[in-house]
Amino acid sequence: MSEIQRNYNPALFFTITGVALFLSWLLMGQDLQDILSNGISCDEYNVREMLVLYSGLPRLSVAILSGLALGFSGAILQLALRNPLASPTTMGVSAGAYLALVIAGLFFPATLVYGREVIALVGAGVAAALVFGLMARRDFSPISLVLTGLIVSLYFGALASLLVLLNDRYLASLFIWGAGSLSQQSWDVANILWPQLLVLFGLSMVMVRPFSLLVLGDGSTSSLGVSPGMIRFFAVSIAIALAAFVTSAVGVIGFIGLVAPMIVRLCGARRVLSQLIWSALIGAALLWMTDAVIQILAGSLREFVPTGAVTALLGSPLLLFLIPRMKFETVVQTNEVSVVWRQTAGLKVLIVMLLISIGVVAFAVTFGRDADLGWAFDLSGNWDDVYQWRVPRVIAAFSAGIMLALAGMILQRLTGNIMASPEVLGINAGAMMGIGVCIYLVVGVTPEIMAVGALFGSSIVLATLFAFGKRSGFQPERMILIGVALGALIDALIGALAATGDLRSVHLLRIMAGSTYGVSLEAACSALLIGCVLMVPLLSGSRALDVLNLGEKVSLALGVNVRRSRFVLFAVASCLTAGATVLVGPLSFVGLMTPHIARSLGLLQARFQMVVAALAGGSLMVVADWIGRVIDYPYEMPAGLLSALVGTPLLLILMSRQNAFTRSSNA
Amino acid sequence: MLPDHESELIKGAQKLHLNRRRFLTMGTMGLTASLFPSLTVAQNSHGENKPHRIICLDYGSATTLIELGLPPVGVIAAQRWNFWVREPKLPNSVADIGQDLVINLEAVSRLKPDLIIMTPYTTSHKPVLEKIAPIEIIPLFDGQSQPLSASREITRKLGVLLGMEAEAADYLKSFETKLAAARDLVAKRNYPSLTLLNFMDARHARVYGVNSLYQNVMDEVGLINAWTGETNYWGFQTIGLERLASEASEDMELVVFEPLMDDIKPTLEKSPLWKHLPSVQNDRFALLPPVMMFGMLPSAERFLSLILSHLESRYS
Incomplete structure (x- = not known):
């Protein structure tokens, strides 16, 4: 059927290019005409001429080059991985490159002499390896791959902004760059970029034939004497390098690599070579047009609105639009781990955990730094100077940990997905957006106003999630993918806001970093209360949690109303997430870790698992908060960031273990 | 006593x-x-x-x-x-x-x-x-009053609050004296207009104008700010260097305040837009030590003395 189908790509390409040309002509046409008719004036400083020659035209070239590279890269990834959602953005490659550059720039500026490209390449490679490593035993299912990639992407992006945040003097500069500003003042960037791309395009042309065979089916490639794995590795490497070079040149340009190949396929390109070439061309035209539109709309701010953030803003709704239209295999997840972990006596573990929690809390309240920057146990009972400030924070951290752990528990039980966590739902991102709006609109915001804003933002995201989710009966993978896409969208929005260089953006970033700083005793206690109260329906309804992840049919047979239970559980999880975000920001990852910790302690019943996870979450958060308070006294590191730093490696260990077990239990 | x-x-x-x-x-x-x-x-x-x-x-x-x-x-x-x-x-x-x-x-x-x-x-x-x-x-940078007049008012108020009215009055008096001296000097000379910058990175800078402490001081002593564009609440605008090129007047003096990140200078030296700015070509460009741009009278004083000693060294 596809043989007869017409290829609409040339028409589309010329249309977009035409529009882009027209817009660019509006921007620079007059000046270009002057230059062409009068020649380049060498002696006098002609501002308009200079701007066209050293800003306008280089910007246009860099936009086209970046678009070419990203479109091509996305097409390779989508073909090589047989995944319609693969792209440099959705696989965390661009974010990895960005994080590597930030780390190098802040901590090892000497390494920049080896070239930004090398560092970006290393970062992109590490991110890709991480995503592949996490996915290796999950058969690269398209959804799981993109899910993992987007989470890695969001996580790396968040880490990068936090590193920038902790070095305030670099803030503005890296922020503008990180959001993908195409603004240029010389041909330098373009001159660096085009030879790199030329080499990579050349290399990929060499492998087009084996690659086409690979895409057609693994079997036929063996006749060429090259293993399909090698070809795939080679192709993906080229795609990663392309994305890394673009990131090192202009920062993260979101979603072009996802959108261009998708459009090309929709427009009827079938053959591999034609998909690759048209993806590159359409990507270039798209980025060129977007950039021209931004320049016209932004007017005097045009060199300042980061094109990358805008493409992300346009791209993530597209992802949201596509998700309901994608086919999902309903995977009935059995309780994989039960095969492996021996069930232990729940009560004993619970008591031990309780004792540990009490110890941690007591330690966090009494041990700290004294006035002369030394270390000291403070047992004086000095409420006014010391405990007054420590106690609410410890309580708040503990409550936030409880809330996140419970939310994570629910989500992982519901979805049977190891990656599920409140951070992934995108609700905390919504809460952040609400806080951001408050900071930008209200002069002299108070924490109360911000809390209201956060709740407002999170409920909007929640409503959106439900609206999307209801159609699919709250199908787990879809819900989480929607959440991640929402998170990416809101991230992009915050990035664009922050890139205005406004002092308020610093405020926003600090809250995003997630600190229990400034929480009042009343607020902390009510948070603890809310956490405990929300645990009650979960404990009484723990049967539903035990049963739901046996799959829809089994649950129905066991008398659990799947749809209603899911709805209630998602709602509770979202409330918990919103509450925790107000306390410790959106980045904690405690919700991701603690259910695994509880499970690895041998707790399988939802009831015990829940309580132990909650205690573990609380303790972890208290420890993170304590480290943040004492390590750089009188300066503070946010607890959210610290727990994320601890959480990710732990998560990786847990995941590789579980994946191994999954395979053995499936076999 | x-x-x-x-x-x-x-x-x-x-x-x-x-x-x-x-x-x-x-x-x-x-x-x-x-x-x-x-x-x-x-x-x-x-x-x-x-x-x-x-x-x-x-x-x-x-x-x-x-x-x-x-x-x-x-x-x-x-x-x-x-x-x-x-x-x-x-x-x-x-x-x-x-x-x-x-x-x-x-x-x-x-x-x-x-x-x-x-x-x-x-x-x-x-x-x-x-x-x-x-x-x-x-009420410093509260969006209502100008920073310099607010600073005067605050200094007086702090004097009352701390029981140091006399010291505050003395300090204000010495500040006004310096301002008056600067005004006389500026009236005698023919200084160029100024553009005041803080670099954010090699492509973007903050330029100071209306609502800024710098602008207030310049207004009072008769210096001219070459940047007349819009500024925000805190009196600055973050711009790309291109913008600086397009709105630069021919004979302005470009003043960049520290802090300046290490990587900015080499990049600037390679940028045609920067190199060909008339101010840079004619060496009408200076890098001055940091001044707290959101400060009060001491920062205003420091700003004034840095600027004037620079201008004096070039245009007296």
């Missing part, structure tokens, strides 16, 4: 053994008093009920307090003082209380302040800090 002074000293001495930090503070105050006899009055006229252990949540009020002879006991981001403010010097006795939006409450609390001064930018701290000490929010 003398008995009063003595009793103050005795009281001070009694406090000495209480706390190392307090001791340091008292030591500095004593030193200040002996170096500047006029300031001894400050210690004397300083009534018992007037605040004397002050914490500043902004650099502007801290510089003013230092100039008045009553340095704060704690200031935010003391580590970064030399990076952003440099002058007046921050006495060693001043404790660091963390970052402006994440101040260390334990540190603040242990300093036992009797007054905390903040600007509208940090009012989110108010509910918490109220528990420690009375709060004074100074």
